Amino acid sequence: xxxxxxxxxxxxxxxxxxxxxxxxxxxxxxxxxxxxxxxxxxxxxxxxxxxxxxxxxxxxxxxxxxxxxxxxxxxxxxxxxxxxxxxxxxxxxxxxxxxxxxxxxxxxxxxxxxxxxxxxxxxxxxxxxxxxxxxxxxxxxxxxxxxxxxxxxxxxxxxxxxxxxxxx
Ligand SMILES: O=P(O)(O)OC[C@H]1O[C@H](OP(=O)(O)OP(=O)(O)O)[C@H](O)[C@@H]1O
Ligand SMILES: Nc1nc2[nH]cnc2c(=O)[nH]1
Ligand SMILES: [Mg+2]
Numbered sequence: 166x167x168x169x170x171x172x173x174x175x176x177x178x179x180x181x182x183x184x185x186x187x188x189x190x191x192x193x194x195x196x197x198x199x200x201x202x203x204x205x206x207x208x209x210x211x212x213x214x215x216x217x218x219x220x221x222x223x224x225x226x227x228x229x230x231x232x233x234x235x236x237x238x239x240x241x242x243x244x245x246x247x248x249x250x251x252x253x254x255x256x257x258x259x260x261x262x263x264x265x266x267x268x269x270x271x272x273x274x275x276x277x278x279x280x281x282x283x284x285x286x287x288x289x290x291x292x293x294x295x296x297x298x299x300x301x302x303x304x305x306x307x308x309x310x311x312x313x314x315x316x317x318x319x320x321x322x323x324x325x326x327x328x329x330x331x332x333x
Contacts, residue, residue, distance in 0.1 A: 166184065166307075166313075167179045168311070176310055176311040177313075177314050180313060180315055180316060181316060182316045185290065185315070188290050188291075188305065189215075189216050189219035189220060190219065191304055192216075192288060192302065193219070193220050193224050194223075195304075196220070196263065196286075196288055197224060199302065200263075200286055202226070203224065203261060203262060203263040204226075204261035204262060205226065205230055205255065205256060205261065205262045205263075206220060206221055206229050206230070206262065207229075207230045207253045207256050207259075207263070207264045207278075207282060208229060208231045208265050208266075209233075209266040209274060210232070210234075210251070212268065212315065213231075213264075213265045213266040213267055213289075214231070215267075216265050220288075226263075230254070230262070232249065233249065233251035234247050234274050235250060236248075236273055236274045249277070249281070253282060256282055256285065258282065259282030259284040260285070262285040262286075263287075264279070264282060264285045264286065264287045265288055265289065266289045267290055268289050268290060268292065268296070268307070268313055269289050269296025269297065269299055269300050270309075271293075271295050271296060272295055272298065275289070275299035275300060276299050286302070287299065287301050287302075290303065290304050290305070291303060291305050291306075292306055293308070293309045294308075
């Protein structure tokens with residue numbers, strides 16, 4: 166994960182596809198060691214979909230259910246009252262299921278999904294301190310004031326050589 170400081174002092178942590186894949190495989194290893202196998206996986210859309218696909222492949226799990234929660238306003242990334250727009254019907258009360266998301270931040274999304282699936286295990290790749298109590302397993306902790314940029318949030322971009330910046 167690469168930390169970048171912008172002039173406004175907003176911290177970003179950029180995750181590449183390679184790192185995400187490595188971290189998801191590491192999460193699969195730890196989950197199998199701790200819990201054995203799962204009957205099914207519930208992906209929290211949209212961020213949990215790719216991690217869930219990687220975990221499903223590694224753990225030999227083909228039953229993938231989803232729950233769709235809208236927690237952040239699209240335009241400004243600010244938090245709003247979370248709204249479930251698709252329920253994880255196949256998962257029952259969560260017994261034998263693994264819930265997967267890309268990260269926990271405030272923990273609001275994870276808390277809501279756990280209330281709907283009280284018997285499920287919850288796993289994610291990255292956890293900020295406020296969200297940590299709501300996850301059973303994660304790979305890496307990220308500071309609360311850091312915004313994680315996932316590979317699907319970014320694109321390679323031309324960057325001018327340092328020597329040109331010095332002349333400005
Ligand atoms: O712990 P919280 O403060 O609730 O934040 C974590 C949630 O926020 C992000 O999803 P987002 O709502 O942005 O939707 P998306 O997955 O569809 O991009 C992320 O994928 C988690 O699901
Ligand atoms: N991409 C992204 N989405 C989030 N939703 C809540 N926190 C975050 C974050 O740090 N990064
Ligand atoms: Mg999400």
